[in-house]
Amino acid sequence: MRCKPLSVLVLAGTVGIWFGGCSSLDIEAARRLADNGTKAATTVHDDSLQAQQHTAQAVDSIALSKFLANPKGSHTAVIDELDKEYATLQQLLALRTTMYGELESVYVSFGDLVRFDVAAEMKNAADNFIGSANNFIKVIDTVSGATPIGAISAGAEKITQTGFTILGEEAQKRRVANASEVIRGAVERVAAAMAAEKVYAVSVRKGLALQRQTLLTELERHDLVSIEPLVAQAATQVGTEPAKDVGKRLSSDPALRNAFIAWQRRLFDRKVAAVEQNYEAQIGLLTALVAEHKKLEEGQPIDLAMIEAWIGRLVQLQAALAKS
Numbered sequence: 001m002r003c004k005p006l007s008v009l010v011l012a013g014t015v016g017i018w019f020g021g022c023s024s025l026d027i028e029a030a031r032r033l034a035d036n037g038t039k040a041a042t043t044v045h046d047d048s049l050q051a052q053q054h055t056a057q058a059v060d061s062i063a064l065s066k067f068l069a070n071p072k073g074s075h076t077a078v079i080d081e082l083d084k085e086y087a088t089l090q091q092l093l094a095l096r097t098t099m100y101g102e103l104e105s106v107y108v109s110f111g112d113l114v115r116f117d118v119a120a121e122m123k124n125a126a127d128n129f130i131g132s133a134n135n136f137i138k139v140i141d142t143v144s145g146a147t148p149i150g151a152i153s154a155g156a157e158k159i160t161q162t163g164f165t166i167l168g169e170e171a172q173k174r175r176v177a178n179a180s181e182v183i184r185g186a187v188e189r190v191a192a193a194m195a196a197e198k199v200y201a202v203s204v205r206k207g208l209a210l211q212r213q214t215l216l217t218e219l220e221r222h223d224l225v226s227i228e229p230l231v232a233q234a235a236t237q238v239g240t241e242p243a244k245d246v247g248k249r250l251s252s253d254p255a256l257r258n259a260f261i262a263w264q265r266r267l268f269d270r271k272v273a274a275v276e277q278n279y280e281a282q283i284g285l286l287t288a289l290v291a292e293h294k295k296l297e298e299g300q301p302i303d304l305a306m307i308e309a310w311i312g313r314l315v316q317l318q319a320a321l322a323k324s
Contacts, residue, residue: 024299025173027114030180033292034111036304036311037183040285041107043311045100047282047318051205052093054321058208059086061215068218088143089204092197095136099190102129106183113179117172119160126156126182133186137193144196152189156182177297184293191286198279205275213268220261230260271321278317285310 059082066078102125109125112118134151141148158178219225227250231242243249250257288306295302 025177025296026299026302027173027176029296029302030114030176031111032304033180033296033302034107034114036292036307037107037110037289038104040289040307040311041100041103043314044282044285045097045104047278047314048093048097048100050318050321051278052090052097055086055090055093055205055208058211059083062208062211065211065215065218068215068222068224086204086208088139089201092136092139092143092201095132095139096197099129099132099136102132103187103190105129110176110179110183113159113172114176117175119175119179122175122179123156123159126159126179126186127154130154130156130182130186133190133193137189140193140196140200144200146196146199149189149192149196152186155185158182180293180297184290184297187286187293188290191283191290194279194283194286198276198283202276202279206272210268210272212271213265216261216264216268227257227260230264234260234263271323274317274320278314278321281310281313281317285314 063075063078063082066073067075105125106122106129109118109122113122130152137149137151141150159175159182161178216225226247228242228247231246231250235242250260285307288310292302292304292307
């Protein structure tokens with residue numbers, strides 16, 4: 001934090017005390033950062049919810065593929081095996097979703113601190129976020145194989161501590177600066193944890209996404225799938241509709257049918273690539289938040305363009321993955 005420290009002045013043989021403050025901190029900039037931080041936290045929270053849902057659906061796809069490959073096998077054994085294999089990934093995603101929900105609360109409270117100087121609420125929200133972040137980081141440190149990130153040290157108490165000599169607007173500015181420093185430190189560690197999760201989980205999640213192809217192959221092998229929706233999807237892309245007899249034509253032309261299945265696999269490949277891009281966008285957004293908090297604390301003009309750009313990118317990726 002760049003608030004001015006306590007200074008001691010000696011004048012005419014007497015000791016006088018000048019108490020520095022945070023005059024350079026821009027309260028209006030803090031308000032805008034709080035609002036954008038809330039949007040950012042909501043976006044990553046929604047993203048984590050989507051990842052949880054897609055992971056569960058992908059595991060279900062693997063189960064069905066295995067059932068179709070061996071219809072007479074033990075379905076219960078397959079389910080137990082899959083639950084065990086993907087338990088850590090599902091735990092990580094659940095912890096991440098909880099953590100980002102607490103980050104939403106942090107930025108809402110940060111906004112309230114800026115507008116109404118509600119310090120106790122801000123401290124409680126920060127404590128809850130740090131606690132949930134540490135739960136997430138603990139699992140990451142166990143499974144990633146990378147250099148441990150370590151727990152975030154408690155420090156939210158500084159939000160309510162300004163000293164007895166700083167009053168009014170200067171006291172509020174110091175509380176805002178202290179809160180910003182706590183948020184920045186925690187978000188920076190979360191960004192590092194997300195980088196570690198990417199190394200651990202992206203290959204697993206890519207493999208899960210590819211299981212959609214396996215399921216399509218099994219459905220096709222058993223003649224249980226209709227290709228007509230793929231034709232309708234392709235027709236929509238060029239602004240038209242499929243022919244009325246499309247089903248008959250597909251059933252009489254295996255090569256044509258296989259062409260649409262190959263096209264569907266290409267679409268699956270794009271979804272797989274979006275998984276890694278999604279991690280990069282989340283890390284970019286968190287890093288941008290850290291940078292703007294640092295500027296705020298140093299009294300520099302903040303620029304929210306990068307935060308807004310990363311939010312937009314994540315929303316695009318969420319839309320792309322939602323179609324998978």
